[in-house]
Amino acid sequence: MAADLIAAAASARAASHPAPLPAPATDEAARPTLSVEGIDLHYGAAHILRGVSLEARPGEVTCILGRNGVGKTSLMRAITGQHPVSGGTIRLQGADITRARPFARARAGIGYVPQGREIFPLLSVRENLETGFAPLPRGQRHVPAEVFELFPVLSDMLRRRGGDLSGGQQQQLAIGRALTMRPKLLLLDEPTEGIQPSIIKDIGRAIETLRARGDMAIVLVEQYFDFAWALADRVVVLERGAVAISGARSGLDRSTVSRAVAV
Numbered sequence: 001m002a003a004d005l006i007a008a009a010a011s012a013r014a015a016s017h018p019a020p021l022p023a024p025a026t027d028e029a030a031r032p033t034l035s036v037e038g039i040d041l042h043y044g045a046a047h048i049l050r051g052v053s054l055e056a057r058p059g060e061v062t063c064i065l066g067r068n069g070v071g072k073t074s075l076m077r078a079i080t081g082q083h084p085v086s087g088g089t090i091r092l093q094g095a096d097i098t099r100a101r102p103f104a105r106a107r108a109g110i111g112y113v114p115q116g117r118e119i120f121p122l123l124s125v126r127e128n129l130e131t132g133f134a135p136l137p138r139g140q141r142h143v144p145a146e147v148f149e150l151f152p153v154l155s156d157m158l159r160r161r162g163g164d165l166s167g168g169q170q171q172q173l174a175i176g177r178a179l180t181m182r183p184k185l186l187l188l189d190e191p192t193e194g195i196q197p198s199i200i201k202d203i204g205r206a207i208e209t210l211r212a213r214g215d216m217a218i219v220l221v222e223q224y225f226d227f228a229w230a231l232a233d234r235v236v237v238l239e240r241g242a243v244a245i246s247g248a249r250s251g252l253d254r255s256t257v258s259r260a261v262a263v
């Protein structure tokens with residue numbers, strides 16, 4: 001009875017006031033930015049990824065861990081569209097992008113910091129950052145101030161050639177280039193590989209700042225376990241191309257995960 005009365009009062013209110021916007025079917029903050037559902041990937045006859053599923057949500061860091069050669073970079077290539085999957089589905093904010101071209105995925109909001117950085121050695125730092133403009137509409141073609149706030153060294157080096165930067169500076173440049181695209185999903189493939197400790201700290205702080213903004217989902221591939229564990233909200237461990245462990249970090253046992261990835 002009480003429920004009927006509340007419903008009647010609500011419909012009377014609705015009749016006399018503009019209807020409020022209906023609540024979204026799924027809570028926007030909780031909806032995954034990225035959903036990877038049972039993907040397979042082959043290089044020729046070699047079956048590299050086997051039914052891999054994971055999700056990445058805004059304001060969270062999802063860490064992909066695993067030993068050398070388990071398929072971490074192949075997973076990134078599947079998500080960015082650089083290599084086709086042979087099964088499964090990839091969704092970005094609910095939209096099926098499984099067959100979309102890499103450029104369309106970049107335009108839809110996937111930013112990628114590849115393993116080994118792949119900056120353009122003969123272009124200046126500024127020009128490297130400006131390559132991030134490609135998927136943007138004309139009005140947004142400027143480097144966001146955030147890039148220089150996160151990595152002040154880049155603003156001092158805008159005219160330097162990318163190839164003349166240290167490895168750590170190149171990694172910061174590669175992250176800055178991806179951020180220039182204003183990604184909704186940021187993929188980082190082993191950003192600490194071969195980088196000096198002080199710059200690893202800067203990169204960790206940058207990831208924390210981006211997470212705190214709350215609107216970007218971050219996928220971090222790492223072999224540096226302590227770094228990854230300190231940042232992770234969710235953890236996915238790959239073994240021989242398949243998910244061996246997956247879940248919120250708070251529900252996982254650190255030493256079990258660490259043993260699964262120890263070399």
Ligand SMILES: Nc1ncnc2c1ncn2[C@@H]1O[C@H](COP(=O)(O)OP(=O)(O)OP(=O)(O)O)[C@@H](O)[C@H]1O
Nearest residue numbers: 043046048066067068069070071072073074075115
């Ligand atoms: N283009 C390719 N053609 C054929 N095999 C490939 C190719 N790229 C990678 N592989 C193989 O696929 C497997 C997975 O490689 P991948 O680079 O995805 O692993 P990874 O987990 O990123 O390794 P690492 O930790 O060394 O970066 C490896 O056995 C690798 O040799």
Ligand SMILES: [Mg+2]
Nearest residue numbers: 072073074115
């Ligand atoms: Mg790799």
